[in-house]
Amino acid sequence: MSSMDPTEAFRQEASELFETLEGALLDLGLRPDDRELVDSAFRALHTIKGSGAMFGFDRVAAFTHEFETAFELVRKGEIKPTQELIAVALAAKDYIRALIEAPDSADSIIGDAILDDLKRFVSPTAQVLPVGSNADIPPVSESRPAGWQLRLEFESHILRNGSNPIDLLDDLCKLGPCFVVPLTDGVPLLDELEPEDCYLKWDVTLHGACDKAAIDDVFMFVQDEMKLTLAQVERAAPVLAMPIADVELAAPPAPAPTAASVPAAAEPAAPSERKREEPRRTEERGIATVRVQAERLDELMDRVGELVIAQARLSQLAAVGSDLSIKMIAEEIERLAASLRDTTMGARMVPIGSLFGRFRRLVHDLSRDLGKPVEFVTSGEDTELDKTMIECLADPLVHLIRNAIDHGIEDTETRAAAGKTEQGRIELQAIHSGAQVLVTVKDNGGGLNTARIRAKAEELIAPGAAMSDHEIHQFLFHPGFSTAQTISALSGRGVGMDVVKRTIENMRGSIDLSTKAGEGTTVTLRLPLTLAIIEGLLIRVGEGRYIIPLPAVEECVELTAEDERSRGRNFLNVRGNLVPFLRLRDILDVPGAPGQHQKTIIISTGETRVGLVADQIIGNHQTVIKSLSKLHSDVTIFSGATILGDGTAALILDVAQLVALAQSRAEKQQMSEAA
Amino acid sequence: MATVLTVDDSPSIRQMIKVVLEPAGHNVIEAGDGAQGLAKAQAGKLDLVITDLNMPVMNGLELIRALRKLPSQVGLPIVFLTTESNDALKQEAKSAGATGWITKPFKPEQLLAVVNKLVRS
Known part of the structure; x- marks a missing residue:
């Protein structure tokens, strides 16, 4: 990759070298006599050092040089790589890695500690080392600790005597970078809590080679009012470099510039806040680093x-x-x-709201540029979709929204003349529908000009051919098709709707248009979920069992004798509202007479409500949606199937289709009644 | 800037405390005995009290106990002046509610260190 930033190239190269180095070190633990492994580790180190210096990673070069020097004895075969030595070497490797990947978070104190350790391991044969350098190395027994592990337990009255644990923690932080964790298990319930008492304990990891006297000094006034458990940390784990850096970010401005910790608070409420802070940060890192196919x-x-x-x-x-x-x-x-x-x-799933948010700005800018005031309404933000799908949806939706503002919404004068509100309205909605997610872009503009589309289409097909409006509208998805008389920066180039359609179809979804002259246009994207698990309502019709997605279910009512008598009219009176209903027995062609106590399940998609008459409601069911095979692609009222606990299959009803079916039947009925 | 009350029957000690703390930006109030000190503490908010233990009228221990009972001075750091030799007295003062101590004789930097330790902005 010639275009790659050289520093980036070095990082990548280093990352491979680290793998080699780590592998060699780990293998060395198993086969300490393998010269080849030592040499391979050395080569990796040497390259990191050389390249690091070239690309300006001076700290890397300096540290690696030290590391190399200390490791030289191993290479000469004068000392055997013990497990301890390998552990230090691995820590050193991690530290170099931190220096390259996140230089700010790598604390040189840790680096020094590692080097000290390394020297300690390789120096027992001290005669090999020149006298001068020997002086720098403290005797093993008094080796400078890399840090301290402290546990602070104060007597409960500590605050009343004017001592403040926060101040003490602050002082501790001045001795070196601290990692402070409050222990809240001693905090009682609120009604037992004495506000003036201190219930917290703290665990502090202090990085830095300060003496014990300095720590004692911090607690000089409270030593007999607290339990201070103090242990030397032999090796500062480089892993901790990250949390330290994080804490630094989270900390309010500390009194001393060197203080690198949160002054944990004495109030019981505050530490919990800090605890919350921490897992969240860990989480963020996880998202940033874990990639799975x-x-x-x-x-x-x-x-x-x-x-x-x-x-x-x-x-x-x-x-x-x-x-x-x-x-x-x-x-x-x-x-x-x-x-x-x-x-x-x-x-896998992320809420679609993250995507919707981006469009607010788009609508705002477009509406300003075009001088069309537009209200932008979104719903169903928490509908979850596959992450990759959401990424693919961004461009098509941008296009649809642009179209809606540019072509759909009329200018203010036209709207005023048509008796509409001056402000146009664009709705972006996402809902779950069986095994699909429907994303709709709806405007309340002038609707599609079917005549003009037809005229344009007749350049492509025989004039006067019999075509439904729906078929005519499909021409909008043809490549290069545009009815716009002038090409604006936004739309009219005839590139777009075909791309939108292709993108959606690549996701195995479909796109549909519906329009009403003067009232607006709705574009519906139906996106599949290859596999999802939903809460469903399990019902029985005849011998068969079916699932209705629970989010679509509004209520279940008994089908009364009166409703039954209205046979043919197929309307249900639900608290004064007429709701059309469908007999599932009829739709599914179930033979035989229905049972005595039929139930009606009221389902809804948005504003439309429809009743479904079933023989029995069995109950909630965790439904694993399996797609139907291609052979069943012409079956519209089912969106999928699932396997029940007893091993039999149940079909999942497609709520959107059933609602549409009921509506068209109701309209036909009204028309025939009117006739 | 903190308000420090120094309670001592020896004006020279009070003076020394004042000379050290005032250039460091603190406001120093003086009291000649425990009773005066208590009255000053009742009169206004303090950030630190430095008191001698051996005083006429009301001694340091009594002052510390009285201050700890003042609702307006909850959590007030109280430092007492003591000598190296008197460990029992130190314990008594601590259990009376003192926060810390300064061992006499002290150097200006030692005084400042203690004040900075207990007074936070």
Whole structure:
């Protein structure tokens, strides 16, 4: 890669060298006599040193030089690489890595400590070293500690005597970088809490070679009112370099510039705040560093799906049986499977809201540039979609929103003339619908000009051909098709809708347009979830069992004799509102007479409500959605299938399709009644 | 800047404390005995009290105990002046509620170190 930034190239090279180095060091632990391994470790070190100096990583070069020198005896074969020595060498390697990757977080105190350790391990054969350097190396028994591990436990009245543990922690921080962790287990419940008492304990890791006297000095006034547990840390773990840096960021301005810790507070509330802070930061780092191939996640998801199904069978068996211990295990497994499922799903899914947020600015800018006031409304931000899918959706949505503002929304005069509000409105919505997520972009503009699209289309097809409006609108997705008379910077180039369509289809989704002259246009993107697990309502119709996605279910009502009598009209009176209903027995062609107590499940998509009549409502069901095969691609009212606890299959009803079906039936009925 | 009350029956000690602390930016109030000191403490907010133990009218121990009972001075750091030899008295003063101590004779930097240790901005 010739275009790569040389520093970046060095980082990459170094990263490979570190792997070599680490591998060699670890192998050396197993085969201490292998000269080849020592040499390979040395070569890696040498290259890091040389390149580091060239690319301005002076600290790396300096440290690596020291490391190399100390390690020289191993290379000469004068000392054997012991486990301890390898451990130090690995720590040194980590430190060099930190120097390269995050130079600010690598504290030179840690580096010095590592070097001291290294020298200590290789110096027992002191006669080899020149006298001068020998003087620098303290005798082993009095080796300068790399740091201190302290536990501070104060007597509860400490605050009343005018001592403040925060101040003491501050003083401690002046001795060297500290990593402070408050221990809150002694804090009682609020009603037992004495506000003037100190309940907290602290664990402090102090990095720095200060003497014990300096630490004692900090606690001079409170020594007999506290328990101070003090232990030397022989080697400062370089891993800690990261938390230290983080704490530094989180800390309020400390009184001394060298203080590198949060002065943990004496109030019980404050430490919990700090604790919250910490895991979050760890999490952020995790997101930044862990990359997993998408296929692996898919595989994992499949396994989890199968596990959930197997678990459902176990639960069912356990529920039928009378063995209490099996029941307990089944419950435990149910809980574990559920959390495993959530975690796995969570690994892939992100709320679409992160995407919606970006469009606010886009709408704002466009509306200003075009002089069309537009209200931008979003809903369903917490609808979750696969992360890669969300990334792919950004461009198509930008295009659709631009179109909606540029072409959809009329200018203010036209709107005023049509009796509309001056401000246009664009709605961006995401909802879950069975195994799909529907993303809609809806404007309340003038709608598509079907005649003009037809005229333009007739350049491509035979004039006068019989085509439905829907078919005509499909021309908008043809490459190079544009009805715009003038090309603006925003749209009208005829490039776009075809790209949008292609992008969506690449995601195995589909795009649909619906428009009403004078009222606006709605573009609906249907995006599949290859596998998802939803909460479903399990129902029975005849012998078959079906799932209705629970989010779509509003309520369940008994189908009364009166409703039954209205056969043919198919409207249900729900608290004064007429709701059209569908008999699932009719739609699914179930033979035989329905049972006595039929139930109606009211489902809704947005504003439209529809009743579905079923024979029985069985209950909630954790539904693992499996897509239907291609052979069933023309089946519209099912969005997928699932496997029930007893191993039989249940089909998942496509709520959106059923609502549309009921609506069209209701409209037909109204028209025939009117006729 | 902190308000420091120095309570001592010896004006020279009070003077020395004042001479050390005032250039360091602190406001020094003086009291000649425990009773006066208590009255000063009741009159306004303090950041630190430096008191001798052996004083007429109300001694240092009594002053410390009285100050600890003042609701307006909760958490007030109180430092007493003591001599190296008197460990029992030191313990007594600590259990009366003192925060720290300064051993006589002290150097200006020692005094400042203690004040800076207990007074935070």
